[in-house]
Amino acid sequence: MATKDIPAKDIQAKGTSAQDALEARERDLTELIRVAVPERSIRADLRAVSIVWRRELIRFRTDRLRAITSLVQPVLFLFVLGTGLSRLASHGLPAGVDFKTFIYPGVLAMSVLFTSIFSAASIVWDREFGFLREMLVAPVRRWAIVVGKCLGGATVATFQGIIFLALAGVAHVPYSPTLLLTLVGELLLLAFTLTAFGVMMAARIKQIQAFMALTQLLVLPLFFLSGALYPLNGLPAWLTVLTRIDPLTYIVDPMRHAVFAHLSVSPLAVKALSPGVTWDGWLVPLGLSVAMVGAIGLVMLAIAIAEFRKTE
């Protein structure tokens, strides 16, 4: 059993005779703290999930610079692009709706987009700096490590989204508790799916440069095709198809729906600006949209776990 007090070195040193020294040594050995590492169990795996998760949070807390820099891009989009384009866009917008309000849900999704994928990049860093090895040799199931990492990345990214959510008032989006809760829930789901995607990539891509290059290649198309900056109806056929393929579309739409449900604008304006996603004329229910994003996340998580299970 564990003993609370370990004999400090100076106490042992007081032994004057050889006999005392020997006894001190004996005592030292017997008081060696026995640590019986338990058999593997679901509780042990959950403990591993929790510590991998918490590590992401600790690192986020100590890295304030990252929190600030990843806010720069969405703030630019909302205020600079949003303000600049609002004069042009105002002709197409119903009276009383600011362009910033229209793009706010999409830019909110964007604030999570970068952080999620960069959190996943930390796996690549961990591999480069060797820490991944410490995790992979532990007597826990690999899913625990991967799930912990995804939850950690998702939490950090959602925090980032929440900071941006604080700016809602500037875009004339009301601070209604139900709206905020809905948006946070949707952000969490989005962040989880994106982190799972990033972790899946990180299982394969071992160099940080390659990972970053691929991220750059993917992030902007995902954002531009998601309908974050324009309504999804009345587009040319090719763009309609591309927007329907982009998974981000299926979370931006419910988020915009939630925002417009809390605005006092005419139903006609809502219909024009938040028409919902249609597949060949069929309106995709919001529940299905959200479920699809979750399902994609789970599939990617499963692939990531399978990848990390392989041994040399």
Add this chain to the structure above:
Amino acid sequence: MTPAISVSQLTKKYGEIDAVRGIDFEVAPGETFGFLGPNGAGKSTTIKILCTLADPTSGTARVAGHDVVRERDTVRRNIGLVFQDTTLDSYLTGEQNLRFHADLYGVPKAAFAPRLRQVLEMVGLWDRRGGVVATYSGGMKRRLEIARGLLHAPRVLFLDEPTVGLDPQTRVSIWEYVNELKKREDITIFLTTHYMDEAEHCDRIAIIDHGKIVAIDTPEALKASIGKDRVQISTADDQAAMRSLAEVFGIEAAMHEGLVTFSVESGEHFVPRLFAEMPIAIRSVSVSRPSLDDVFMSYTGKTIRDAEATVGDRNRMIATRFGRR
């Protein structure tokens, strides 16, 4: 008693390359066992297999009584690992790194605090536990990794090149800590090194070269097996000295490092005779006991540095073949 490690007919192939070609050995509980060889001789591959990080191509290995392939998690619970390259999170503090490890290995919560203190005091880092690892020196990081490897009280501790990349003073201090832990913990240590002088700390050593074990015994027995002391003399006329060594004593000498060099059974008894019977003036004389370097030389036919040069070429070949998967 079950051996701490037992390896039988172990092989590992990476594509066409045989990294390990059928090795057998056993390590007794409580033993400190050294695995010696040049870089690329198969040391790291063997240690990876023993730590369950790689599967063997054929053969079996048991660690702490469990099969490394079939009982992977049981093996993992019973081993501590200190890798060649650091595996710490440098953004976390020393204590946070150890807490992370404790949670991953399921160290009981009540045992964590006292055990943390015990292992950190053992490596002299208790006072620095709150410091971020990025601020630690190379030696401190290595000591922290040793403490972490011991945290869950493993039965076998693997140290892969524990002192590589450290300055000589730090190397000495790491060995002081390792010797201390041998006394205090009830543990088997398996270590690899390519520093021959460090192998002296081991109870037994195995020399591995080109994926095969070429010698295995205690350092003393290995040195005794090649027997002779090495004598180096500097004389007024080295060529004449070599001739008269052959004529008078029947000893074959050669020039090494600019000195007349030869081996004799017992150097300290031979030197007085040398002075009495040698017709040529001797300026200086040195006698050295065989070192493990000599042992390596006699078993592999080259010094460990020569071996590294050729193995280096082989590694480059492996790197070009497998580097960009």
